[in-house]
Amino acid sequence: MSARKRKERARSASRRRKGHYKKLLWFRQPFPDNYTDEKTFLDHLQRNPRFRPYEFWSLMASLTVIVQHVASVVIFCCSFVAIFQERVSPVSVVGWASFCSFLAWVLWDYWMGLEEAEVAPDTGKEADGKEGASGGSPIPPPEQGGLDPTTPQTDRGRPGYALGASASSLASDSSNTSKAGVPTMTPGSTTTEDLLPYEEPASSLSPRNQQRLATVKSALLIYAALLGLSPILKSLTRSTTSDSIWAFSTWLLCMNVAFFDYSSGPGAHLPASISTNSALMASTVLASRLPSTTHVFSLSLFSIEVFGLFPIFRRQLRAKSPYGHLALTVVLVTTAGGSLFVVLTGGGRVAYIAGVILGSLFTFIAMGVCSWWLIGLQKYKNEIYGPWDPARPIIRPRWD
Amino acid sequence: MPYNIAMVSDNFYPQPGGVESHMYQLSSKLIDRGHKVIIITHAYEGRTGVRYLTNGLKVYHVPFWTIYRETTFPTVFSFFPIFRNIVIREEIEIVHGHASLSNLCNEAILHARTMGLRTAMTDHSLFGFADAGSILTNKLLKFTLSDVDHCICVSHTCKENTVLRASLDPSMVSVIPNAVVAENFRPLSHTEASHRHNAPGPPQRLGPDEIITIVVISRLFYNKGVDLLIASIPRILATNPNVRFLIAGNGPKAIDLEQMIERNVLQEKVLLLGPVRHEEVRDVMVQGHIYLHPSLTEAFGTVIVEAASCGLYVVCTRVGGIPEVLPSHMTEFAAPEEDDIVAVTGRAIVKLREGKVRTDLFHNQVKQMYSWTDVAERTERVYDGISGALSYEEFYPDGGTGLASRGRAGVRSFALIDRLKRYYGCGIWAGKLFCLCAVVDYLLYIFLEIFAPRERIDICKNWPKKVVKEGKGKEKEGDAATAKEEHGSGRKKRPHHRREKREEQGES
Structure with a gap:
């Protein structure tokens, strides 16, 4: 015992004098095992490596996305209350909304045209050759041409396809946005050849018009389906008290706001579909409180426009024109504030104007406070990275 | 000074893996060096009760409910009665836990501290800091390690990681690599x-x-x-x-x-x-x-x-x-x-x-x-350090130079109030929760001492040691080992340890 101790002591004494400490394990260092070298200890530690201080105005600009969505939810609720209290005719609400949707779609179509003109010089050549070879058979729509690896930025254009497709998919509660997101999983894997089998061989319409026709078709389909479903929806929750319905739909709408996909990039996943589904469910149970089939039909259609189609349009607008985005934000916030006041106070024009002013002011202040708060919280950020983190493998994308 | 050591982990044979073979090799080398080692793990299918492995290595398969990939269900206290029984039966002095994610290891260290035993822990894995799962496991590790005597890591990167995860004093973490046979x-x-x-x-x-x-x-x-x-x-x-x-x-x-x-x-x-x-x-x-x-x-x-x-x-x-x-x-x-x-x-x-x-x-x-004999020797130094056989200055070489603070490192006090102080520093809410756990554990200990007194627990017989080892002390054993290396004659005497024998030769 004592001999070993002595030996140990002698060794550790001699250790201290010679040699530099190295972070290696394969040879016996002249230091005890619990020696900590102040020079090399934690020398690969990185704190907040990707730290990027937020800027106030860019945060404010990003917040508008959330504000827009909350405002549209508020507008929907106000419309429901107004319809429920029979202050507004449901047909006028859904009529105006449908008119706006139509305008949005026209704008959309115009953007698609622009995009097509943009894409054609780049990728059209190859497709043109194919068109000539196959005797004037229509090439795939240019929106799908956006899948071409050379123009990944035209992914934005695909929601145009989604707008048409979503109209048919929403009724079955499937997520429109996730549908748009699927092709982005395999960028480049879908070339023009792959798409050829899916086209209709004998069609005299141009691809744009085909697309339009498909959109109109699915719109009509939804219209008809809702018309058929409305009587059933009307009696859906007759045995439930209104209180439960209010609580239930409140929670569902909160879920919608919480899980909504606020990101700007294309492609959305599970949370977005949770969000859309919960909103549609909320609107369905709300609609079942209304007195007549027309009411139910109108509210359901309105909710599909607000929660299904409007977010896609907003996303596109944000990508296309920042000023349009800003203008839409202002319009939505003022409308939401005004209608909220009207609904709450039961007043008329004065209440509306007061609501516009107070609502805008409140929104702006809340946005400012939240931005400052987030900037203030940044100093607590403490991300630790080091050699112990699993490496992120860098693998070349494949084009096979 | 030979120690009675209990290695505790969820992972042990028959399940294959790195931690398992580490525990086995280290234990058998420590036994060769004259210590008494037992292993405590949970019961595997077809593997229950007490088993003896080569060299008199005793394995306790504690009946415990496993939830996921041979990890037992974390119940903080339920392991205590049987653990106390084993520890008293085997006259354990040092409890050595393995693998930070193993529930038995964490529980054993808590109970061992309550019972006034020395504890060490070997961490075999790396964890990040970002995701929710890591944050939770890091908090639990902090709970266990805030009152452990010494910690062993398998590489320098692992040491840095553990020091950061559990906010430890770096000088109470040793780096002892794995080895291969x-x-x-x-x-x-x-x-x-x-x-x-x-x-x-x-x-x-x-x-x-x-x-x-x-x-x-x-x-x-x-x-x-x-x-x-x-x-x-x-x-x-x-x-x-x-x-x-x-x-x-x-x-x-x-x-x-x-x-x-x-x-x-x-x-x-x-x-x-x-x-x-x-x-x-x-x-x-x-x-x-x-x-x-x-x-x-x-x-x-x-x-x-x-x-x-x-x-x-x-x-x-x-x-x-x-x-x-x-x-x-x-x-x-x-x-x-x-x-x-x-x-x-x-x-x-x-x-x-x-x-x-x-x-x-x-x-x-x-x-x-790399050799397991070397690993065992270095682990022994850790045991010497935590049990006070090595003086504080010897064990903590840079003890005065700033990184180590005397309060945290060194031979730790078992007084409940000192332990509570250590736990309390773990976080605003977590600290109080950990203190609560420590206090409940202490009460449980007193309860067990009253209702299952020590006198009623049999002390079990030790595995008979080799005659060569019995008479001689540790320092002679080292000489004997070198002698054997030179002549290559030890093989006949220890037929079932041929493998280890050869490794010793290689190491010299």
């Missing part, structure tokens, strides 16, 4: 005699047409870098025609690997072996020339040491503790990127063909570097 990983042409007495021959060259086989043995999981492997195999094979791949292992990524082979029509050049048992690993390894290890995270990477011991040139990613493990002439390091792995593998193939790498010498070199 070099005898089990001998190259094909290796004969003891020729290598010991003769000077190594001229370097072997591989002609440009000779086939070079690249071996990969790993569980096929994402964190083992299988994606990198899948991406780089076709490119490596395209640029180097006379190369074959031999891949052993199983896991969720096996399908991707098979798809890659079919898509690129590489059935002739890539051979998938499926799962292999640990004792077959050597037989697979010796068929190759290069070992490719594209892992994304690794605390130590025992497998690359095994590969080098088999005489393979190692190509591995520069992640975790891997760069510390082998000297640069045995390895080629790549960044965890597809392009770099392809380039580095190509470079390794060229080096092998030129005969620049003396892979035939690797086995003996590895044998010098």
Whole structure:
């Protein structure tokens, strides 16, 4: 015992004098095992490596996305209350909304045209050759041409396809946005050849018009389906008290706001579909409180426009024109504030104007406070990275 | 001074794995050094009760409910009665836990401190700090380690990680690497005699047409870098025609690997072996020339040491503790990127063909570097330190220089109030919760002392020691070991320890 101790002591004494400490394990260092070298200890530690201080105005600009969505939810609720209290005719609400949707779609179509003109010089050549070879058979729509690896930025254009497709998919509660997101999983894997089998061989319409026709078709389909479903929806929750319905739909709408996909990039996943589904469910149970089939039909259609189609349009607008985005934000916030006041106070024009002013002011202040708060919280950020983190493998994308 | 040590972990044989073999090897080496070691783990299917392994290593399989991948259900206190019983029966002085994610290990350390025993813990793995799961496990680790006497990590990277995760004083964390049983990983042409007495021959060259086989043995999981492997195999094979791949292992990524082979029509050049048992690993390894290890995270990477011991040139990613493990002439390091792995593998193939790498010498070199006897010796120093056999100044070399603070390190007080102080510092809410746990544990201890008094627990007999060891003290044993090394005569006396014996020779 004592001999070993002595030996140990002698060794550790001699250790201290010679040699530099190295972070290696394969040879016996002249230091005890619990020696900590102040020079090399934690020398690969990185704190907040990707730290990027937020800027106030860019945060404010990003917040508008959330504000827009909350405002549209508020507008929907106000419309429901107004319809429920029979202050507004449901047909006028859904009529105006449908008119706006139509305008949005026209704008959309115009953007698609622009995009097509943009894409054609780049990728059209190859497709043109194919068109000539196959005797004037229509090439795939240019929106799908956006899948071409050379123009990944035209992914934005695909929601145009989604707008048409979503109209048919929403009724079955499937997520429109996730549908748009699927092709982005395999960028480049879908070339023009792959798409050829899916086209209709004998069609005299141009691809744009085909697309339009498909959109109109699915719109009509939804219209008809809702018309058929409305009587059933009307009696859906007759045995439930209104209180439960209010609580239930409140929670569902909160879920919608919480899980909504606020990101700007294309492609959305599970949370977005949770969000859309919960909103549609909320609107369905709300609609079942209304007195007549027309009411139910109108509210359901309105909710599909607000929660299904409007977010896609907003996303596109944000990508296309920042000023349009800003203008839409202002319009939505003022409308939401005004209608909220009207609904709450039961007043008329004065209440509306007061609501516009107070609502805008409140929104702006809340946005400012939240931005400052987030900037203030940044100093607590403490991300630790080091050699112990699993490496992120860098693998070349494949084009096979 | 021989100690009575209990190793505690959820992971032990019959389940195969790194922690399991570490515990087994370390325990049997400690027994060789004159200590008494028992292992406490949970009951496995078909493996219950008390078992004896080679050398009188006693294993307690505690009946416990396992929830996920042989990890017991965390119940903080329910392990205490049986643990106390075992500890008293076996007169344990030091409780040594293994693997920070193991519930038994964490519970045992808490109870051992309550009972006034010395504790140590070996951490075998690396954790991040970002995701919710890591934050939770790090908090639990902080709970356990805030009152542990000493902590052992398998690499310097692991030490840094553990120090950060549990906010420890770095000088109470020792780095003691894993080891390999070099005898089990001998190259094909290796004969003891020729290598010991003769000077190594001229370097072997591989002609440009000779086939070079690249071996990969790993569980096929994402964190083992299988994606990198899948991406780089076709490119490596395209640029180097006379190369074959031999891949052993199983896991969720096996399908991707098979798809890659079919898509690129590489059935002739890539051979998938499926799962292999640990004792077959050597037989697979010796068929190759290069070992490719594209892992994304690794605390130590025992497998690359095994590969080098088999005489393979190692190509591995520069992640975790891997760069510390082998000297640069045995390895080629790549960044965890597809392009770099392809380039580095190509470079390794060229080096092998030129005969620049003396892979035939690797086995003996590895044998010098890592041995379990060395690990046991270094672990013993930790035991000396925590039980006070080594003085404070000796055990904490830089104790006065700033990094270590006397309050936290050193031989720790068992007084409940001191323990509570340590737990209280763990966090605003967590600190109070941990204190509550410690107090309840203490009350439970008193309850057990009253209703299941110590006198009623039998003290069990020790496994009879070898006569050689009985009479002599520890310092003589060391001499005896050297004597045996010189004469090579110890083998007859200890037939069932031949393996360990040889390793001792290698170590000298």
